[in-house]
Structures are given as structure tokens and as C-alpha cells.
Amino acid sequence: MGDPLSEVPSRARYAFNTRGFGSHQAIIEFVESGTKILDVGCSSGYLMELLHSQRGCHCCGIEFDPSTAEQAEKKGFRVLRASIENGAGELLKLGPFDHVIFGDVLEHTVNPEKVLNETHQLLAPGGSIIVSLPNIVSLMSRLKILLGWWNYTDMGIMDRTHLRFFSYKSARQLMHDGGFEVERELFVSPLTFHGGRLLEPVQHFRPNLLANQFIFKASPLPISR
Numbered sequence: 001m002g003d004p005l006s007e008v009p010s011r012a013r014y015a016f017n018t019r020g021f022g023s024h025q026a027i028i029e030f031v032e033s034g035t036k037i038l039d040v041g042c043s044s045g046y047l048m049e050l051l052h053s054q055r056g057c058h059c060c061g062i063e064f065d066p067s068t069a070e071q072a073e074k075k076g077f078r079v080l081r082a083s084i085e086n087g088a089g090e091l092l093k094l095g096p097f098d099h100v101i102f103g104d105v106l107e108h109t110v111n112p113e114k115v116l117n118e119t120h121q122l123l124a125p126g127g128s129i130i131v132s133l134p135n136i137v138s139l140m141s142r143l144k145i146l147l148g149w150w151n152y153t154d155m156g157i158m159d160r161t162h163l164r165f166f167s168y169k170s171a172r173q174l175m176h177d178g179g180f181e182v183e184r185e186l187f188v189s190p191l192t193f194h195g196g197r198l199l200e201p202v203q204h205f206r207p208n209l210l211a212n213q214f215i216f217k218a219s220p221l222p223i224s225r
């Protein structure tokens with residue numbers, strides 16, 4: 001399928017992290033080989049392309065923007081042109097899925113708790129969600145706020161299209177409120193060494209301080225009887 005970056009639109013390209021231990025590579029590491037994947041907000045299909053080539057996954061996506069959805073379709077992926085906030089019913093026809101991926105998506109939704117609760121019906125037995133969320137209370141963000149800097153930008157943590165902001169605690173709470181239990185978590189930080197390995201002991205001790213993003217793999221909470 002070629003270079004996955006070759007057709008990534010400029011608006012979406014900033015979110016595509018190709019570093020050895022960046023957010024998208026971490027998402028791929030959470031995915032089992034040969035599984036069926038739904039990529040929410042799939043853009044031009046760059047993550048689906050990597051999942052197909054590296055993991056042999058069967059991927060389809062949902063994308064609101066018609067121009068980027070068309071690019072994903074040209075790569076051979078089936079894409080529902082809709083918003084995840086109103087397209088869950090149509091996705092039932094494409095599922096069920098082993099993994100539903102929300103890569104830098106939920107912060108753009110009006111009601112992410114509702115989105116997650118509606119995702120349960122899309123999952124196959126034993127399925128899980130993989131979620132990446134930006135951290136608004138990282139050290140860099142705190143310093144900027146302390147200095148009185150709160151300017152929205154076209155990309156990054158202060159993306160002007162972000163509707164919700166999360167700390168580690170509120171991100172975990174979102175998973176719970178959406179009916180999911182976190183099984184694995186990873187913190188993405190610019191502080192890396194040894195080919196990209198994170199400062200894991202420090203990260204886990206103070207995730208809010210050093211992490212730029214939180215990545216969770218979560219399964220549905222047991223149904224209480």
C-alpha cells in the first residue's frame with residue numbers, strides 16, 4: 001500500500017505520530033494480529049493501512065470529512081461517511097469488531113460518555129476499545145497557563161476543535177462512565193531514551209506531569225446482577 005504518510009492531508013498529518021514509540025505506534029502495539037478493527041475518525045486511512053500491513057487486521061472506518069474518507073476508500077477500506085455521534089446505528093451493519101479505536105477523537109465530541117456507551121453494541125465478545133486522549137495538565141500546559149497563555153491553535157492540545165479536556169483522573173473516569181474497565185495504559189511523552197522507550201517509572205508515578213497523551217485499552221465492565 002506504499003507510504004502511509006504520502007496521502008495524509010495536511011490538517012490530519014499533525015496527529016499521525018510515526019516515532020518509534022509515539023501514540024499511533026503504541027495503539028498498534030495494543031492490537032492483536034488478524035483482528036477486525038473499526039477506526040473512528042479514520043481520516044485518509046493511514047492508521048488502518050499500518051494495521052493492515054503490520055498486524056494483518058481487517059479494517060474499516062468512520063469519517064465525517066468526505067474528502068479524506070474518499071482517500072481511505074481509494075486504499076481499499078470500507079468507510080462510513082458520518083460522525084460517530086450519529087452513525088453508530090449504521091456501524092452495526094459492519095460489525096461486530098474486536099477493537100474499536102478512538103485515536104485523538106473523543107475530545108472532539110460533545111458527549112464522549114454517550115459515544116462510549118453506544119460502542120458496546122459494536123464489540124464482539126471479548127472485544128475492547130483503544131483510546132488516546134491528550135493531557136491538558138502536563139508540565140508544559142501548566143507552565144503556559146501560569147504565564148497567562150491560553151490561545152487556541154490549529155493543532156495540538158489547544159486545538160480549536162477540542163470540546164473536552166482531560167487529566168489522567170478525568171480520562172480514567174471517562175472510561176468508567178462509558179462502561180469500560182481499563183486493562184492496559186500507556187503514557188506518551190517527549191521525554192524518551194533508548195530508541196524511544198519512555199521514562200516509565202516517572203511516568204507512572206506522575207502521569208499528569210510528564211505525559212502528553214494517555215492511551216488506554218479497555219474492556220466492557222461486567223454487567224452487575
